[in-house]
Amino acid sequence: MSRNLSTSMQVSKTVIETEHGVVAAQHRIAAEAGAAVLAAGGDAVDAAIATSFAIGVVEPWMSGPAGGGGLMLWRADEGRAYALNYGMRSPAALDPAEYPLNKDGKSDDLFPWDTVEGERNVQGATAVAVPGLVDGMGKMHARFGTIPWAELLSPAIALAKDGLLVDWFAALNIASSTRALAKDPDAAALFLEDGQWPTVSGWTALADKRLDMSTMARSLQELAEQGARAMYDGDLAQMLARDVQDKGGSLSAEDLRRYNAFFSDPLSFDYRGTRFDVLPGLTAGPTMQEAMKVMAARALDATVPGAAAYGAYTDGLDAAYATRLETMGYDGETHGHEGCTTHFSVVDKRGNMVSQTQTLLSIFGSRVVSPSTGFLLNNGIMWFDPVQGRPNSLAPDKPCLMNVCPVLGSKGDTRFAFGASGGRKIVSAVTQLASFVADFDMDLADTFHQPRIDVSGGDTIVADETLPDDVLAALRSKKPVVTTKRTIFPYAFACPAGVMRKNGKNSGCTEIMSPWGDAIAENKGSA
Template sequence: MSSLLFLCPTITFLFFILLPPTSSLNSVSGPTKHRHEVIIAHHGAVATDDRRCSRIGMKVLREGGHAIDASVAAALCLGVVSPASSGIGGGAFMLLRLASGKAQAFDMRETAPLQASENMYAANATLKKEGALSIAVPGEIAGLHKAWKQHGRLPWKRLVRPAERLAHLGFKISPYLHMQMVKTKSEILQEKGLRGIFTSNGSLLQLGDICHNKKLAQTLRTISKFGPVAFYNGSIGFNLVSDVQKVGGILTMKDLQRYRVKLKEPISANILGLKILGMPPPSGGPPVILMLNILAQYAIPSGVSGSLGIHREIEALKHVFALKMNLGDPDYVDVSKVISDMLSPKFAKELKKTIYDNMTFDAGHYGGRWNQIHDHGTSHISIIDRERNAISMTSTVNSYFGSRILSPSTGILLNNEMDDFSIPMNVSAALPPPAPSNFIKPGKRPLSSMAPTIVLKNEQLKAVVGASGGGMIIAGTAEILLNHFARGMDPFSSVMAPRVYHQLIPNVVYYENWTTVSGDHFEVPADIRAALQKKGHVLESLAGGTICQFIVQDVRTSTSENGGAGTLVAVSDPRKGGLPAGF
C-alpha cells in the first residue's frame, strides 16, 4: 500500500488511501459522509465550482430537465458568481454523451476577429495578454443555445432566470473569487467597468460582501426573451461592440454575426479496458489520451504507483507537451497526422521506449519543435441526468477576469483569448520558436488545454470528468482518471490526491504545496520529491493547480428506485470551494 501513500494530502485523508484498492462506491459511502464535496445520488448529479450553481443545475434536473438544460442554467450561474473564470463574454467546449449512445462535441471556442492578423502584436506583445486587443469573439451563448435547441426540454427563459436573479439581487463573494479579486486588485481599480462591480468607496469588496451586476442582469433578461440573436445581431451586440471599440478594440458586429458553433464528432480511444471520449482539437482532448496511452503501457497498478509512477507521469507529460504545439484549429491547419499519433497505442509504445526509469532529460530529448503557450483559468461542469445523459463542459474567459475589461453598457466581462495564440517573435537560442499551426488568422480558434472527458465501460456510462486550470488541465484530468481507473482509488480520494504538473518549457516539475480556501492542505510528500530530484527533476512548489469535477456511475448498484441505472458519486474539488448537488 505504500505505493499509494504519496497521494494523501494530509493525515485527514489517510484512512481512504489505506482502504483496499477498489473502485467500489462502498469505499466512499461511509468514511466520506462528513465531506460535503462528495455526495451519493440515485437520479441525477451536478458538480461545479460553486455550490449555488450545482444546486441550480440539480433543480433543473428535478423538474425533468435534460442534462443540457442543467448545463445551460449552471454555466450561466457560474458566469455571474465566478466571473473571473467564465461567463458569456468567453467560450467553452462541451462534450455530450446521450443515453442512446450518441455522442456530440460542441465547440463554442472564441475566434479571432476579422481584423486580427498574424503580426498584430509585433509592436507590443503585452497587448495580446490584456486590454481591448486581447478580446476574441465570444462563443458561449451561441453554443449553449445550439445545444439546448437540439436537446433541451425546459423553456429557455426558465434556464436563464436563475443567473439573471443572482446578477440582479446580488450574490455573496466566495473565498475563491475574493482571492482572484485580490490578485487582480490593481487592474480592477484601474478599469471603470470592473471598479463599478467589485469595489465600494474605492476599495475592493470583501469576502462575503454582496456583489451586484445589474447591467448583466438586464443583458441576461434580454437573452432569456430573444435568445442569442440579441447577442450576435441585436442590441446587446451593438452595445458590446461599441464599448470595446471605445477602448481601442477591433471587435465588430460582423464578427458577432459570423460566429458559428462547430458541432463535431468526439475523439475516442480504448485504454485500460475503457472507452475514453474527448473533445477534438483545438482542445486538450488528444493530449489527455496520449498521456493515458503512454502510461497504459506499464503494469497496472504497480507501474504507475509510488515515486517511479510519478516519474513516468512526468516523462509522459513532457512528450505530450512536445507534441501538443503541433495542434491547431483543424479548419486552418491539417492536424490529422498529429491526432492519429496521439490516439495510437503503437505510437505511445514508441514514446515509452524513450522514457528511462532512472533519469530525466532536457526538453530537446522529447522532440518538441515549438515553444509553449501558457493558457489560464477556466471553470468546469460535470452532469449526469436521470436517464444517464452525460455532459462534461469546460468554459473560460482565459486569465483572471479575462481582458480586465467589463463592458459598462452590458455588464459582460470580456475574455483575453487572443493570448492563447502563438505569435511570430524573436526568441533566444535557449527557446524553440513559436508554433506556426497556432498563429493568428481571422476567424481562427486558438489552441486550448481544456479537456472535458467522458468514460464508458462496455458502452455503459462510467464517469464524467474535467478540470479548470489552464495548461495544467491535461495533467489534472489524466491524473484523476489514473487514480480511479488504474490505481483503484475511490472517486473522492482520486480528486483529493495532490498533483504534479509539467509543461516541458520551462523544464520544471510543479508540485502542489498549498492550503486551499476549504482549509485543506495539499502537498506531495518529501520522500516522493526527494526521489524525483534524485532522478534529475527540477522541482518547484505551486500554491495552486487544477480544480476537477468528477462523477462516477456504479452500474452494479442499480435498483428499481433509479430505474435500473447505477448509483452516482459526485465529487467537487475542494481546492476551489465548490460542492456538488444531486437527488
C-alpha cells in the same frame, strides 16, 4: 478520505451515492441551480445550461457569456458521445502589426510569450476575441434541451438581480487583480471601491455586501426572451461590439453574426480496457490521448499509484506536450496568474452526462467590462503567439488553441465525466484522474483525494508534498521536482470537477481545496 496539509489540519470532501442526478461545479450556488433543473424534470443538458449561466454570475472572473470553451456530451439512450466546440476566434479586422513586440522580456501572465507593447494582447479591449459560449449553449439546447430556454436562464437572472456576494474568497480574487481592473473605468466601477478591492461582508453583519450586477441581469433577460442568437444578431451584439470598439478593440458586429459553434464526432480512444471520448481539434484532447498512449506501454503498480505510475504520467505528459508545442502551436509555460476558467460535470438519473469547460482565459479576462451589457470580456487574443511565422501565430479570423480537456470515460458498468480549470495544468490533472479510475478502479472519493503531480511541458515537475518518498525520489531521477501543498489560493494544481455513475448510482466531487466547489444532488443534498 483526507490528506494531511499540516500536523494539525486535514481537508476532505464527502462524496455520497444517489439514484438522483448530480451536478459538480466550482461554485455551490451554480450547482444548486443545475440540480433544481434536474429536480424539475430536466436532463443533463438542461442542467448544464442553467449551471453555465449561473456560474457566470457568481464567479464572473472565471467565465461568463463573453467567454468560450468546449463540451463533451453523453447521450445514454443513443449510447454515444457528442463533442461541441464553442471556442473563441480572433476578430476578422485584427491586424497583427498593431501588436508590435518589445525588444526584450517575457509576459508575466499565463504564457511567457515575447511581450507586446502595452500588453495589447493581454489587457484591454485589444485582447478581446469573439465569444462563443452563448451560441454553444443555444445550439445544445436546440438539439437536446427539454425545458424552455427562458426557464434555464432564470436562475442566473435572479442571481444577477441579487448582486454578487462579496465573501472572503470573492474579495481575495478581486484583490488579486485590483491594479489591472483599475485601468478600465467600467471594470473599476463594477468590482472596486475607490480604486481598491471591495469591503468584505462582515463576520457578524446583518446585511450582505454585494456588487451591482443589474446591467448583466438585463442582458441575461434579453437572452432569455430573444434566444441565444441575440448575443450575435440582435441589439446585444451591436452594443457589445460598439463597447469594444469604443475602447480600442477590433471586435465587430459582423464577427458576432458570423460566429458558429459546432458539433462534431468526439476523439475516441481505448486505454487498458477503458473507453475515452475527448474534444478533437485545437484543444487538449489530442494531448491527453498521446499521453495515455505512452502510459499504456508502461507497467504500472499493482493496486495503488506508486513510483511506476507517476513515472509513467511524467513520461506520457512530457511526450504529449512536446508534440503539442511543436505541431499544434506553442502555448508557453503557465506561470504568474492562473487561467480564468471553470469546469462542471453533470449526470442525470437516466445516465446522460455533460462535461463542460468554459473560460475567459486570464482571471477577469481582459479586465474590461462592456458597460452596455454588463459582461466582463475575455482576453482570448492572448492564446496566440505574438511572434509571426509559428503554428499558433496571431492572425485575423483564426480559432484559438485551447487548453480545455473535458472527458468522458467508460469502464464496464462505470461511466464518468471529468474536467478541470487551471490553464496548462488541466491536461495533467485530467489524465491522472482518468488513470486512477482506469488503472486502479478508484471510486470518485479516492480519485479526487489522491495526490497529483503537474507536468506541463516545463523543466520541472510540481508534486504534491504528501506523495511517498519513494515516488518523489523516482520523479527526481527524471527531472527537477518542486513539492508543494494543495492550497486554497493559489492553486498549484488544476481544479477538477467530476461525476460518476456506477451500478445505477450517481456521485460527484470537486477539488477538495476549492472553498466554493460542491456536488449537489437533485434532491437538494450535497453529493
